[in-house]
Amino acid sequence: MTITQSTLLGAAVLAALAFSAQAQPTRLNAQGDRITDEAVHADLSGYEAVQGRIKALNDAGLPLRDYHLSKAQCWLDVSFHEYTRNDRSAFPQEALTEAEKLIAGMEQGVSPLPTDTALVNGAARVREDLWQRLRALHGGAGFECAQQAVACGEVELVHAGNEFNQQQWRHSRPYIQIAEDWVGDAEALARQCGAGTSAAPLAADATPRQVALVANVLFEFDRSGRGDIRAHSLHSLDRELARLRAEGLVLTGVELVGHADRLQGRGHDHNQALSEQRARTVRDLLVERGIPAGQVSYTYKGDTEQVQSCTGVRPQAALRECLIPNRRVEVRLLARQAG
Template sequence: MPIRFASSALAMALLAAGALADASAQTQLAPPQARITDEVIAADLDAYQALQERLRALNAAGRPLRDYGMAKAQCWLDVSFHEYTRNDRSAFPQAALAESEKLVVLMEQGAHPLPTETPLVNDARYLRDDLWQRLRALQAGPAAACAAQAVACGEVELVHAGNEFNQQQWRHAKPYIQMAEDLVNEAEAAGRQCAVAPATAEGVAATAPLDPLVANVLFDFDRHAYGDIRTYSLESLDRALARIQAEGLSVRAVEVIGHADRMDGRGHDYNEALSARRAETVRAVLVGRGIDNALISYAYRGDREPVQRCEGVKPRAALLECLLPNRRVEVRFVVARPDR
């Protein structure tokens, strides 16, 4: 959500003057050790407010909120402010604020196209390669404009999660990973809603392929039974099924792919078999939820395709929790619109 403060003299002065900062300008927050007085904190809040007002001015001038640059600048601003108010004493609040301001400056100057790279500021850990790949596919796909807002914020939340991972490991990164997952799903849903291409030369409407719906069902360490599934990951599966119904899609096929983490004390073959048993468990779950068994294919990959690496994470309990996304069954619903 956008940050809302009382109007500040600094923000009003910026807007009244119509000042455009040059590309090297950067709002500076007070050093962490100086954030101990009301006056210093108030000045920092004024700085946040001033940048928020510049975004509001861009929107008032006609730049839509769903625009990639607007959305990304807002999300960088929001995560910076979130961590500032949580008393994050690292370089992250300043670095995220700087990324927001860079985009604001470029938009104020009418730059086109805007950059799409997403730096891992403050040396944030690169987490969840699968989510990054889905976001890149959306950004390069035919429905990029429709998905732009959720893509932009999904990228920022993955960086936010990586920063939290560095500071307090996986337990503190998880809420932001969940936010990123939700944003990726929202982006893919938005992309499906505008997946119809313009008419061809023959006058026949061409339909772009619909992105599959993806859900990951997660298992406890060295477990594969239904009772070993993390409950919230089953909820993500049910949300995917509900979205299929809400969007009026038909399921053409379901791909179920089992995985294991790298903790293979019993050997490579054991992890291969464990991932197969997990895939079979999820196949049974899908049949129980009304999916035709004939539509389901399943495969198993053992520990060959991790989406999260947890180098240096200790103790063992923290490492096992960090590796949880690798103990997954990926469910891909291949969907189409019934009338196409």
């Protein structure tokens, strides 16, 4: 008798379900008890067992790029990351629990599985703009290709929000940057989804699909000059410009929107003018990078659209640093496929 691939797949699924029925929720030792080799070994064994369940689901045919499997893996990864950093909060346990909830649902064939993302350990909801960009990808035409990046971007935003609660903005910033990278990658993967297939060519009168690549250029407090731009945000802009070439896109226009943070030491009118000056600075920067001035338009909104509130942050220097995502120029690179 020939053993078919479907037979093997069915056996693997049954094995995973049997394991699920026996699996108990993993409980990490309390932080104060992680002082013996035995306690640490027990926790590491728990992490290994959860990783084994993810591997079993993948072996049973669930691709690693699947949204829920990716999300389970990312929850597991951030839990282990904070465990090894000796995080004394409930975050490692709660993130691990989120991973196991998804794993159990997949093992039991639950459908549909939820797509909401828990703010574990009371994590702050930082960078609403990034949350919105990720949410816009759900259910879109390219989501199939972007699932993993979307899932990990959502988890990393929670990770950043947890760090923000514990040690404020300076400690959450590296994880925000990781989340920004995931968002950019997710949008790129969604744009390119299906590009390599042998789809029928467009009709002669068909309009090529328009896309938008997004970056934020960030400025120092109460500043708007070229030398006042945060270097990492300029790198993000250059990365999106490079994506245009890498994806064979033709730039059709650039929309800039200048913003200021909510601190109004000189009043509302000052923030309006500051946001305009920042937009002008980025426009000049883009022209120097070879983009025709006629393709660049800008508007400015002062402090009317804040993406990070920083409620309760003290002292003033820490508050200014926390508010930097609001001191931005949003850059939308509008493009279409060549040809």
